[in-house]
Amino acid sequence: MEGTAVRPQASAARPASELRRRLWRNKWIYVMILPGLLYFLIFKYIPMFGLVISFQDYKPFKGIFGSEWVGFEHFRRLFTEPDFWMILSNTLILFGMNLLFYFPVPIILALMLNEVRIAFFKRFFQTLVYLPHFMSWVIIVSISYVMLTMDGGIVNELLVYLGMDKINFLLSPEWFRPMYIVQVIWREAGWGTIIYLAAIASVDPQLYEAARMDGAGRFRQIWHITLPAIRSVIIVLLILKIGDVLELGFEHVYLLLNSMNRDVAEIIDTYVYTAGLRQMQFSYSAAVGFFKSLVGLVLVMIANKLSKKFGEEGIY
Structure with missing residues (x-):
């Protein structure tokens, strides 16, 4: 019974330790990738949150959380412009x-x-x-x-x-x-x-x-x-x-x-x-x-x- 209880823990530990070894072995590759990842994260993905103002009557002094929601009003205006x-x-x-x-x-x-x-x-x-x-x-x-x-x-x-x-x-x-x-x-x-x-x-x-x-x-x-x-x-x-x-x-x-x-x-x-x-x-x-x-x-x-x-x- 004890042997069967230990095996799943050991098998779960092996992939984790193997992953850590691979990460450490290729650490400089990940360091080289890091600036590119940060660039896309900071300048591409995080700013996507700002798309919510497309559905608001956005006022800078009220901010995103204080501006009134207008739904698809701006899109309707776009297609009828x-x-x-x-x-x-x-x-x-x-x-x-x-x-x-x-x-x-x-x-x-x-x-x-x-x-x-x-x-x-x-x-x-x-x-x-x-x-x-x-x-x-x-x-x-x-x-x-x-x-x-x-x-x-x-x-x-x-x-x-x-x-x-x-x-x-x-x-x-x-x-x-x-x-x-x-x-x-x-x-x-x-x-x-x-x-x-x-x-x-x-x-x-x-x-x-x-x-x-x-x-x-x-x-x-x-x-x-x-x-x-x-x-x-x-x-x-x-x-x-x-x-x-x-x-x-x-x-x-x-x-x-x-x-x-x-x-x-x-x-x-x-x-x-x-x-x-x-x-x-x-x-x-x-x-x-x-x-x-x-x-x-x-x-x-x-x-x-x-x-x-x-x-x-x-x-x-």
Whole structure:
């Protein structure tokens, strides 16, 4: 009887002691992970509690616990707002342009860099395309302004030299979207190649040697070996990109936004800033942000399910 009573305690103690040994053995790995965990906990998870003001008539001097509850009133206002559908369509159009024009560029650029055989030139071009990522949007937009302004801008001066009329790129609604997507590609395409180059580096070189022996050229090696090898990485990044469908970033668009192009440039992020900070409508802007996050979550789940249905791993 005593022996049978001791065994469960011993068996329960063994996993606990084994867990402690594993934690101690890998302690430095957990120490490295700790800053990232703290970042997400402090800046991502804890602030989610503030979403409750979406359902309140939030007053800063009353606080969350003292403000009046209004239910879904702010969400009803959002969907009946005259400018809502214009702002939503602008956001979706810019996201579609990001997906269509920007998303393939880092893949193509990574494939091209991988084909550069001279190490010096490869490192030089990598550094060259990485540099814009470390510039703020203020600098990128300022450089664009200097180049595109009608008052001495190099692009308009070139148009005049070629016998054409000047174009008001900065105030014309029809030029806002092309200007936006070109700036995104310029700043982020090089940085986006890092993950793809890492995935390409893991491809077995013997596959390329076998393909060359079979007479496959560079293009066929890329099409039949490199792209299939990095397909799972492309799918994962595509799913994460779809999750940012309404998350285009505030700073970039706000710097390009003006009264002349507002009908095509106003997006949800700039609308939240205008309603929340400039007009002090904290509950309403929180409801808009809540809606944006919910849409992204649903689209990530749908895209992940579709990727698994077609045989890919997905993100979870």
